Amino acid sequence: MSLWPAKLLGAGGTVRLPRRAILIYLVAIVGPTLVLLYLGLQSVERQRRAIATLSESNLRLTAERMATELARRPEQLAGLCLRDPDLASLRLPALADDRPELFRPVRRLLQQVKARHPIADLFLVLQDNRIRYPRLSEPPPRQLDEYLAQEKPTARQQFAELFEEAERLELRASRPGDAVTAYRRSAELPVSDTLRAVALARVARSARKANQPHVARQVYVVLRARYADLYDPFHRPFGLIAGLELFDLAGRGRPLSADITALANDLLRGRWELSAEQFDYYRAQIAERVDRPVVEITSAYARELTLTEALQDGLRLQRVPRTGELYPHSSPSGDQPYHAYATLSGSAPEEGHILVLAVDLNWIEQQLLPQVATDLGIDSDRVTLAPARPRGKRVPAATSVATVFPFWELSLTSADDRGQWWGEMPAFVGSTLLILAVLVLGVILLMRDASRQLQVGQLRTDFVSGVSHELKTPLTLIRLYAETLSESPRLADHERREYSDIITRESERLTHLIDRVLEFARIDRGEKQYRLVDGDVAPVVTRTVTAYADFLRRRGYAVEVALPSTLPQVRFDPDAVAAAIVNLMDNAAKYSGSAKFVGVSALVTPGDVVVTVEDRGIGISSAERPSLFGRFYRGAGSLGQGGYGLGLYLVRHIMEAHGGRVEVDSEVGQGSRFRLVFPIRAGAAEPSSIS
Numbered sequence: 001m002s003l004w005p006a007k008l009l010g011a012g013g014t015v016r017l018p019r020r021a022i023l024i025y026l027v028a029i030v031g032p033t034l035v036l037l038y039l040g041l042q043s044v045e046r047q048r049r050a051i052a053t054l055s056e057s058n059l060r061l062t063a064e065r066m067a068t069e070l071a072r073r074p075e076q077l078a079g080l081c082l083r084d085p086d087l088a089s090l091r092l093p094a095l096a097d098d099r100p101e102l103f104r105p106v107r108r109l110l111q112q113v114k115a116r117h118p119i120a121d122l123f124l125v126l127q128d129n130r131i132r133y134p135r136l137s138e139p140p141p142r143q144l145d146e147y148l149a150q151e152k153p154t155a156r157q158q159f160a161e162l163f164e165e166a167e168r169l170e171l172r173a174s175r176p177g178d179a180v181t182a183y184r185r186s187a188e189l190p191v192s193d194t195l196r197a198v199a200l201a202r203v204a205r206s207a208r209k210a211n212q213p214h215v216a217r218q219v220y221v222v223l224r225a226r227y228a229d230l231y232d233p234f235h236r237p238f239g240l241i242a243g244l245e246l247f248d249l250a251g252r253g254r255p256l257s258a259d260i261t262a263l264a265n266d267l268l269r270g271r272w273e274l275s276a277e278q279f280d281y282y283r284a285q286i287a288e289r290v291d292r293p294v295v296e297i298t299s300a301y302a303r304e305l306t307l308t309e310a311l312q313d314g315l316r317l318q319r320v321p322r323t324g325e326l327y328p329h330s331s332p333s334g335d336q337p338y339h340a341y342a343t344l345s346g347s348a349p350e351e352g353h354i355l356v357l358a359v360d361l362n363w364i365e366q367q368l369l370p371q372v373a374t375d376l377g378i379d380s381d382r383v384t385l386a387p388a389r390p391r392g393k394r395v396p397a398a399t400s401v402a403t404v405f406p407f408w409e410l411s412l413t414s415a416d417d418r419g420q421w422w423g424e425m426p427a428f429v430g431s432t433l434l435i436l437a438v439l440v441l442g443v444i445l446l447m448r449d450a451s452r453q454l455q456v457g458q459l460r461t462d463f464v465s466g467v468s469h470e471l472k473t474p475l476t477l478i479r480l481y482a483e484t485l486s487e488s489p490r491l492a493d494h495e496r497r498e499y500s501d502i503i504t505r506e507s508e509r510l511t512h513l514i515d516r517v518l519e520f521a522r523i524d525r526g527e528k529q530y531r532l533v534d535g536d537v538a539p540v541v542t543r544t545v546t547a548y549a550d551f552l553r554r555r556g557y558a559v560e561v562a563l564p565s566t567l568p569q570v571r572f573d574p575d576a577v578a579a580a581i582v583n584l585m586d587n588a589a590k591y592s593g594s595a596k597f598v599g600v601s602a603l604v605t606p607g608d609v610v611v612t613v614e615d616r617g618i619g620i621s622s623a624e625r626p627s628l629f630g631r632f633y634r635g636a637g638s639l640g641q642g643g644y645g646l647g648l649y650l651v652r653h654i655m656e657a658h659g660g661r662v663e664v665d666s667e668v669g670q671g672s673r674f675r676l677v678f679p680i681r682a683g684a685a686e687p688s689s690i691s
């Protein structure tokens with residue numbers, strides 16, 4: 001028999017569930033909850049958007065404040081620097097005398113000021129809208145006459161003649177050996193150091209042509225040692241030229257001498273007032289000789305000159321700044337963006353020049369930026385300064401961008417707000433899922449409960465109709481035979497006896513049936529009470545078994561009884577024990593099949609008294625066993641047998657009330673063995689014998 005009573009199953013075999021209850025549940029609970037969830041989600045989303053908008057606009061405001069500060073402070077600091085009192089004494093050489101070496105005091109002064117103001121990267125001096133300092137290109141070559149003009153008249157004449165003769169020998173007559181002597185003689189005249197150095201350089205040049213390298217070397221050594229800071233007519237420092245020549249004369253491939261390193265240091269530290277063009281040229285010369293990339297041969301001075309070259313094209317001021325005014329000027333393009341401030345310097349307009357301060361962008365980025373961030377209470381990790389992006393390029397949503405000078409983009413990210421929102425997200429999703437899970441669980445439980453209720457209801461209905469049906473048969477028989485007895489006076493004696501036997505048997509069945517139903521009703525209502533007494537259960541068992549065995553034997557059953565006359569003391573209700581035994585014997589007979597055998601025995605195990613009822617009938621499958629003792633359960637073999645699935649339920653209830661249990665062993669087709677187990681009371685006596 002199926003676990004689901006047939007009437008519970010629909011046409012397709014599926015369980016018909018109480019749709020109304022589920023519908024009500026869905027409409028009254030699930031529906032509103034889902035609507036509330038949806039509204040909650042919407043409100044959270046609105047909140048998220050509001051927070052995002054708010055934090056983005058906050059972010060933008062903060063970024064703009066930072067950018068403003070980053071523009072304001074450099075201007076302030078640049079103003080301070082350009083108003084440095086020392087700068088008031090800045091005097092440029094006259095335009096007519098535009099020799100780089102005359103700018104040495106200017107350079108020294110500007111370097112002193114620069115050392116006091118970390119914002120200053122480079123000073124430029126503009127005149128007539130062109131850069132005068134630092135020099136970008138060298139002045140035009142000087143003529144020998146210019147040098148001679150400063151010499152004493154006697155020496156000047158002699159020098160001019162000798163020098164001219166030497167040039168003729170060297171350049172036109174191609175007699176460099178003689179030229180060496182002639183140049184040397186001119187160098188020995190009492191002339192200025194500059195003119196002597198010019199002549200000595202010619203001695204060395206001719207000596208090289210005359211293949212006298214040792215002579216050339218000697219002369220270059222003198223030039224490098226004694227005349228290093230003088231310049232030749234092409235504004236080439238003798239020390240620098242001689243240094244390179246000495247290196248070349250020593251032959252390439254030899255290990256680098258200390259001389260070339262010293263030479264490079266002189267150049268990089270700005271020993272000579274060179275133009276930017278010359279500086280680049282000599283730097284390349286040294287790089288080639290020491291076999292290293294030019295970019296590695298660098299210094300602050302080298303950088304200044306490079307920056308000056310970069311500014312050359314960009315720095316075209318739209319107007320001349322007024323005295324005391326700071327005129328900002330930026331160049332966003334090129335490899336080297338810069339930001340500069342120009343101011344008018346010098347009192348009289350004709351001698352006036354424009355002093356330009358290029359801002360140290362590294363200092364701004366590395367020192368000023370963190371400082372501004374700290375002052376504004378912003379974590380400097382959130383701030384980045386990068387070259388400006390091309391227009392229209394998308395910026396991440398969590399970043400706000402402002403421009404600092406025209407070439408920098410300041411981005412400010414807000415890790416906090418977003419992080420906070422995203423941090424709440426799992427909790428929200430989690431609780432939503434939890435609510436949904438609870439709802440689903442609710443539906444499942446409701447369905448299960450409803451189906452169980454339905455099942456029990458159905459079982460009760462079946463039970464009532466079954467009982468009524470069972471009542472009908474004996475009642476009909478009783479009425480039929482009673483009528484026969486009263487209406488047929490000439491019945492034979494044995495017929496009369498048989499009919500009254502039937503009436504007696506059927507009324508017994510009726511009583512038994514009603515007893516069972518009443519018993520069940522009492523148990524079901526929780527009103528069943530047992531009158532437990534301590535004692536020997538053997539007499540009760542013997543009496544019940546003997547009476548029922550007679551009954552069964554009369555119906556053709558083989559009944560085997562093995563009971564001891566006494567058993568150890570147990571606690572029991574005699575009526576209930578009798579009912580349990582009758583139920584088991586009744587089942588044994590009912591399900592004994594063709595074997596028609598019922599066996600009853602009792603024995604004592606350590607701690608228990610066990611009464612066993614067995615048959616050799618149809619048996620019970622292991623799948624059925626767990627449900628066997630449930631209410632209204634009727635097994636596969638019960639078809640065609642009277643009963644309501646209450647017998648074993650009552651037995652279990654009785655045994656539990658006794659503190660004992662009912663057990664079953666069974667094999668399909670072989671028979672079953674039910675055992676009633678009563679716990680022995682402490683101090684009970686041993687059984688004596690078996691009857």
Ligand code: ADP
Binds near residue numbers: 591592628635637647
């Ligand atoms: P019923 O009134 O149907 O006999 P019970 O509660 O006494 O109800 O038994 C429940 C079911 O257990 C029966 O329908 C039957 O299938 C199975 N059963 C009980 N006793 C036996 C037995 N001795 N042999 C085989 N099956 C049994």
